[in-house]
Amino acid sequence: MIETARLVLRPQCESDLPFILAEIETAGMMRYLGGKVRPAAVVAQSLAEDIAAFAAGTYLRWTVWLKAEERRVGRVGLFHVRAQAAPQALRGQREIGWMLAEASQGHGFATEAARAVLGYAFGELALPAIYSQTSDSNSASTRMMQRLGFERCPDLGYVDPDYPAADNPTTVYRLGRGEWASLDGGVRD
DSSP states (O other): OEEOSSEEEEEOOGGGHHHIIIIISSHHHHTTTTSOOOOHHHHHHHHHHHHHHHHHTSSEEEEEEETTTTEEEEEEEEEEOOOTTSOTTTTTOEEEEEEEOGGGTTSSHHHHHHHHHHHHHHHTSOOSEEEEEEETTOHHHHHHHHHTTOEEOGGGOBOOTTSOGGGOSEEEEEEEHHHHHHSSTTOOO
16 A cells, blocks of 8 residues: 555555446546447456456556545556557566546646655665656646656657557657656656
Protein backbone atom coordinates (compact mmCIF):
# COMPACT_ATOMS: atom_id res chain seq x y z
CA MET A 1 0.00 0.00 0.00
CA ILE A 2 1.17 3.51 -0.85
CA GLU A 3 -0.33 6.62 0.75
CA THR A 4 -0.32 10.26 -0.30
CA ALA A 5 -1.99 13.30 1.20
CA ARG A 6 -5.35 12.48 -0.39
CA LEU A 7 -5.01 8.96 -1.76
CA VAL A 8 -4.37 5.37 -0.84
CA LEU A 9 -2.97 3.07 -3.52
CA ARG A 10 -3.92 -0.51 -2.72
CA PRO A 11 -2.95 -3.64 -4.63
CA GLN A 12 -5.90 -4.68 -6.77
CA CYS A 13 -8.27 -7.31 -5.44
CA GLU A 14 -11.28 -9.22 -6.71
CA SER A 15 -13.70 -6.75 -5.10
CA ASP A 16 -12.38 -4.07 -7.52
CA LEU A 17 -14.15 -5.77 -10.45
CA PRO A 18 -17.51 -3.94 -10.18
CA PHE A 19 -15.68 -0.58 -10.07
CA ILE A 20 -13.53 -1.49 -13.07
CA LEU A 21 -16.55 -2.61 -15.09
CA ALA A 22 -18.66 0.43 -14.19
CA GLU A 23 -16.07 3.21 -14.11
CA ILE A 24 -12.96 2.15 -16.04
CA GLU A 25 -14.00 -0.28 -18.76
CA THR A 26 -16.27 2.24 -20.51
CA ALA A 27 -16.32 3.69 -24.02
CA GLY A 28 -15.23 7.07 -22.68
CA MET A 29 -12.31 5.62 -20.79
CA MET A 30 -11.21 3.30 -23.59
CA ARG A 31 -11.14 6.03 -26.24
CA TYR A 32 -7.37 6.37 -25.89
CA LEU A 33 -6.70 2.68 -25.29
CA GLY A 34 -7.75 1.18 -28.59
CA GLY A 35 -11.38 2.22 -28.30
CA LYS A 36 -12.75 -1.20 -27.45
CA VAL A 37 -14.66 -2.04 -24.27
CA ARG A 38 -13.79 -5.60 -23.29
CA PRO A 39 -16.40 -8.16 -22.23
CA ALA A 40 -16.84 -8.61 -18.46
CA ALA A 41 -15.31 -12.11 -18.53
CA VAL A 42 -12.16 -10.78 -20.22
CA VAL A 43 -11.90 -7.93 -17.69
CA ALA A 44 -12.30 -10.41 -14.83
CA GLN A 45 -9.55 -12.62 -16.27
CA SER A 46 -7.30 -9.58 -16.72
CA LEU A 47 -7.90 -8.54 -13.11
CA ALA A 48 -7.03 -12.06 -11.90
CA GLU A 49 -3.80 -11.89 -13.94
CA ASP A 50 -3.00 -8.45 -12.48
CA ILE A 51 -3.50 -9.76 -8.94
CA ALA A 52 -1.24 -12.76 -9.60
CA ALA A 53 1.40 -10.57 -11.27
CA PHE A 54 1.42 -8.19 -8.29
CA ALA A 55 1.91 -11.11 -5.90
CA ALA A 56 4.79 -12.37 -8.06
CA GLY A 57 6.28 -8.89 -8.46
CA THR A 58 6.10 -9.17 -12.26
CA TYR A 59 4.19 -5.95 -12.70
CA LEU A 60 2.30 -3.83 -10.25
CA ARG A 61 -1.15 -2.28 -10.52
CA TRP A 62 -2.85 -0.44 -7.68
CA THR A 63 -6.42 0.71 -7.24
CA VAL A 64 -6.46 4.40 -6.35
CA TRP A 65 -8.74 5.26 -3.42
CA LEU A 66 -9.78 8.70 -2.24
CA LYS A 67 -9.01 8.65 1.49
CA ALA A 68 -11.63 11.12 2.67
CA GLU A 69 -14.50 9.27 1.02
CA GLU A 70 -13.10 5.72 1.03
CA ARG A 71 -14.01 5.30 -2.63
CA ARG A 72 -12.18 4.07 -5.67
CA VAL A 73 -11.24 6.73 -8.22
CA GLY A 74 -8.89 4.93 -10.62
CA ARG A 75 -5.91 2.70 -11.25
CA VAL A 76 -2.18 3.25 -11.62
CA GLY A 77 0.45 0.71 -12.54
CA LEU A 78 4.08 -0.05 -13.15
CA PHE A 79 4.53 -2.52 -15.99
CA HIS A 80 6.93 -3.74 -18.63
CA VAL A 81 6.38 -2.49 -22.18
CA ARG A 82 4.84 -5.44 -24.03
CA ALA A 83 3.54 -3.94 -27.29
CA GLN A 84 4.83 -6.03 -30.18
CA ALA A 85 4.92 -2.93 -32.38
CA ALA A 86 7.22 -1.10 -29.95
CA PRO A 87 10.86 -0.71 -30.96
CA GLN A 88 13.09 -3.47 -29.62
CA ALA A 89 14.94 -0.96 -27.42
CA LEU A 90 11.65 -0.15 -25.63
CA ARG A 91 10.23 -3.64 -25.18
CA GLY A 92 10.64 -4.92 -21.64
CA GLN A 93 11.43 -1.48 -20.19
CA ARG A 94 9.50 -0.35 -17.11
CA GLU A 95 6.45 1.76 -17.88
CA ILE A 96 3.96 3.69 -15.77
CA GLY A 97 0.30 4.08 -16.71
CA TRP A 98 -2.83 5.48 -15.10
CA MET A 99 -6.58 5.65 -15.56
CA LEU A 100 -8.90 7.81 -13.49
CA ALA A 101 -12.66 7.35 -13.66
CA GLU A 102 -14.21 10.16 -15.67
CA ALA A 103 -16.03 11.55 -12.61
CA SER A 104 -12.68 11.77 -10.79
CA GLN A 105 -10.68 13.51 -13.51
CA GLY A 106 -9.54 17.09 -13.20
CA HIS A 107 -8.75 17.00 -9.48
CA GLY A 108 -5.05 16.13 -9.67
CA PHE A 109 -5.58 12.55 -8.47
CA ALA A 110 -3.75 11.01 -11.45
CA THR A 111 -0.72 13.25 -10.93
CA GLU A 112 -0.68 12.54 -7.20
CA ALA A 113 -0.95 8.77 -7.72
CA ALA A 114 1.69 8.76 -10.46
CA ARG A 115 4.10 10.79 -8.30
CA ALA A 116 3.69 8.23 -5.52
CA VAL A 117 4.37 5.31 -7.86
CA LEU A 118 7.36 7.07 -9.40
CA GLY A 119 8.72 7.71 -5.90
CA TYR A 120 8.30 4.00 -5.15
CA ALA A 121 9.88 2.98 -8.48
CA PHE A 122 12.93 5.22 -8.11
CA GLY A 123 13.23 4.79 -4.34
CA GLU A 124 12.21 1.28 -3.25
CA LEU A 125 12.88 -0.44 -6.57
CA ALA A 126 15.88 1.76 -7.53
CA LEU A 127 14.89 1.66 -11.20
CA PRO A 128 17.13 3.72 -13.46
CA ALA A 129 14.33 4.96 -15.76
CA ILE A 130 10.58 4.76 -16.31
CA TYR A 131 8.80 5.16 -19.64
CA SER A 132 5.26 6.23 -20.37
CA GLN A 133 3.31 6.04 -23.61
CA THR A 134 0.36 7.88 -25.11
CA SER A 135 -0.56 9.55 -28.37
CA ASP A 136 -0.84 13.20 -29.30
CA SER A 137 -4.63 12.73 -29.30
CA ASN A 138 -4.50 12.23 -25.51
CA SER A 139 -3.43 15.74 -24.62
CA ALA A 140 -4.28 15.37 -20.91
CA SER A 141 -1.85 12.46 -20.46
CA THR A 142 0.78 14.24 -22.54
CA ARG A 143 0.56 17.33 -20.32
CA MET A 144 0.70 15.19 -17.19
CA MET A 145 3.82 13.36 -18.38
CA GLN A 146 5.48 16.71 -18.99
CA ARG A 147 4.45 18.01 -15.54
CA LEU A 148 5.95 14.89 -13.99
CA GLY A 149 9.26 15.60 -15.73
CA PHE A 150 9.08 13.04 -18.54
CA GLU A 151 10.88 13.94 -21.76
CA ARG A 152 9.64 12.85 -25.16
CA CYS A 153 11.76 10.26 -26.99
CA PRO A 154 10.97 10.81 -30.67
CA ASP A 155 13.28 7.97 -31.73
CA LEU A 156 11.12 5.47 -29.78
CA GLY A 157 7.72 6.51 -31.16
CA TYR A 158 5.93 3.89 -33.25
CA VAL A 159 2.73 3.03 -35.07
CA ASP A 160 0.69 0.46 -33.15
CA PRO A 161 -1.75 -1.48 -35.35
CA ASP A 162 -3.86 -2.28 -32.25
CA TYR A 163 -4.87 1.41 -32.08
CA PRO A 164 -6.93 3.48 -34.51
CA ALA A 165 -5.22 5.94 -36.85
CA ALA A 166 -6.33 8.89 -34.69
CA ASP A 167 -4.29 7.46 -31.80
CA ASN A 168 -1.13 6.86 -33.81
CA PRO A 169 1.71 7.18 -33.63
CA THR A 170 2.35 6.11 -30.07
CA THR A 171 4.49 8.75 -28.40
CA VAL A 172 7.03 7.60 -25.84
CA TYR A 173 8.33 9.55 -22.86
CA ARG A 174 11.17 8.77 -20.44
CA LEU A 175 12.07 9.89 -16.94
CA GLY A 176 15.40 8.93 -15.42
CA ARG A 177 16.10 8.59 -11.72
CA GLY A 178 18.50 11.55 -11.86
CA GLU A 179 15.94 13.80 -13.51
CA TRP A 180 13.34 12.72 -10.96
CA ALA A 181 15.69 13.51 -8.08
CA SER A 182 16.39 16.98 -9.47
CA LEU A 183 12.70 17.93 -9.57
CA ASP A 184 11.10 19.57 -6.58
CA GLY A 185 8.79 16.83 -5.31
CA GLY A 186 8.61 15.17 -8.69
CA VAL A 187 6.48 17.74 -10.49
CA ARG A 188 7.35 20.63 -12.74
CA ASP A 189 5.37 23.83 -12.38
